[in-house]
């Protein structure tokens with residue numbers, strides 16, 4: 001699934017992003033997102049970080065949640081806005097052009113769910129650390145963190161195989177869009193360090209994709 | 224970092240200049256900075272960071288390396304990789320806020336196309352100062368109470384940089400060509416490399432000789448326009464080719480080797496190389512705008528009624544097009560013919576007094592430019 005680097009090609013053309021990503025991931029991403037959306041209930045206040053064209057945002061809104069989607073790319077947000085109004089869900093969603101680094105302005109304990117798909121792999125190490133800390137702060141006790149992203153495998157030989165595949169794909173993506181992503185290292189550990197309890201975790205066969213659901217412990221189980 | 228490894232990285236990465244090479248982002252302390260130490264910010268292109276660190280040697284300050292996805296300041300800012308968000312993120316996630324008492328960050332001037340000073344202030348409370356174009360001017364700029372001389376604001380295309388451009392062209396091409404010829408026609412290995420290094424060196428090193436004759440406003444080969452953009456310098460590639468041919472003939476005569484086959488083969492090959500290099504030759508210098516988009520020959524337009532003489536335009540223009548009259552509080556654009564269409568002045572003007580106008584009279588508002596940049600790579604591949 002190192003094919004995720006190819007998504008950068010699509011990201012530079014938000015209009016085609018959705019069709020493209022579906023072809024690239026052979027629907028796997030859709031399934032992962034559907035499973036994660038299972039953790040969202042009607043009435044939840046949800047934050048989607050790096051919402052892009054709104055794949056996760058739409059799912060949450062369909063479940064009846066009130067969603068805030070943030071992204072630093074205004075063109076992606078334009079596409080998301082269009083998709084949301086086509087689905088008639090625009091009233092339930094607020095989209096803002098801002099980065100994960102600006103979560104400091106959000107009130108503490110104000111969200112039931114924070115989710116992010118394929119965005120952590122675009123962040124700097126400082127942003128990942130800062131972001132997880134802030135997510136923990138703005139989630140209500142018992143609130144959920146849902147992540148789906150490219151990760152660095154723990155097994156050395158899979159790391160090498162993934163690395164080779166990535167090298168070729170990255171070269172293509174760099175030539176076409178001039179950027180590429182970087183898989184995240186030790187994501188589950190970082191999530192735990194930020195104070196979350198991991199409830200469910202799946203990695204693909206090549207151990208290069210992670211789907212994760214974690215909970216901010218309610219006050220009584222903190223010791 | 225010792226001199227040897229500095230030289231090594233400079234050499235290798237100059238060869239790979241066309242590719243992004245990211246390095247670690249985050250906060251770097253230079254010397255022993257205290258709570259009043261100045262804070263400088265740059266992109267995370269590996270070579271840039273090396274050079275900035277070298278320029279800062281001997282100072283006590285902080286260097287923030289922001290995420291530009293491995294691009295240099297100029298390309299990153301124009302391409303949307305080095306943006307307001309990169310700077311905001313570096314300021315809030317790196318921990319610099321706990322290290323210093325002031326809230327002033329010096330940004331590289333060439334980032335002004337993609338990074339909005341005002342927006343940084345609004346989102347973080349930090350004041351963005353537009354530092355010099357080149358890192359080597361940072362120490363005098365700092366000593367001069369953070370004010371720039373006119374010279375510090377201008378981009379140049381000095382010998383070193385021209386060499387870099389030539390190497391950037393020659394290196395990847397000669398690498399590929401060497402591999403091919405090595406297996407197919409080993410005899411041609413040397414001449415092919417001579418050609419692939421010779422032509423770019425000739426083109427870029429002789430730049431000052433013909434740069435005076437360039438007219439960036441001129442329409443090139445009007446009739447075929449879209450297809451003739453490769454003749455970026457109109458006749459200049461052909462003149463360069465002629466120079467090369469003279470060299471070739473001389474060589475042939477001296478080496479007693481001047482067969483028709485020899486002349487035709489290398490004459491043709493060199494024409495090809497020259498044409499490839501002249502694709503957007505203007506765009507590969509910092510002094511001219513790219514010639515690839517004929518439909519985007521834009522002009523900056525100043526609305527005198529809105530201008531309050533704040534002078535941001537003058538501070539960020541890399542071609543020094545502006546004069547600001549501090550007494551009458553207005554700007555003028557006396558050197559508009561030098562404009563490279565970077566959009567920096569438009570993006571930074573706090574009163575939206577500037578905008579671009581296309582030859583067809585179409586207007587690009589400051590808002591549009593701030594949002595989509597001018598050079599968004601996606602826009603090149605896909606017409607939106």
Ligand SMILES: C[S@@+](CC[C@H](N)C(=O)[O-])C[C@H]1O[C@@H](n2cnc3c(N)ncnc32)[C@H](O)[C@@H]1O
Pocket residue numbers: 007011049050051052053054055056070071072073076098099100101116117118119122123127312
């Ligand atoms: C690959 S897209 C994924 C979009 C969407 N979640 C999906 O799965 O379709 C990653 C998104 O993260 C955004 N992004 C990158 N860095 C970010 C940051 N620091 N803060 C917020 N969003 C960011 C990008 O603009 C991009 O839209």
Ligand code: SF4
Pocket residue numbers: 525529530531532533534535536537547553554571572573574575576577
């Ligand atoms: S054009 Fe804008 S930035 Fe320039 S002097 Fe006038 S108000 Fe200031």
Ligand code: SF4
Pocket residue numbers: 523539540541542543544561562563564565566567568569
């Ligand atoms: S006048 Fe031209 S070159 Fe100068 S900042 Fe404005 S757009 Fe850039």
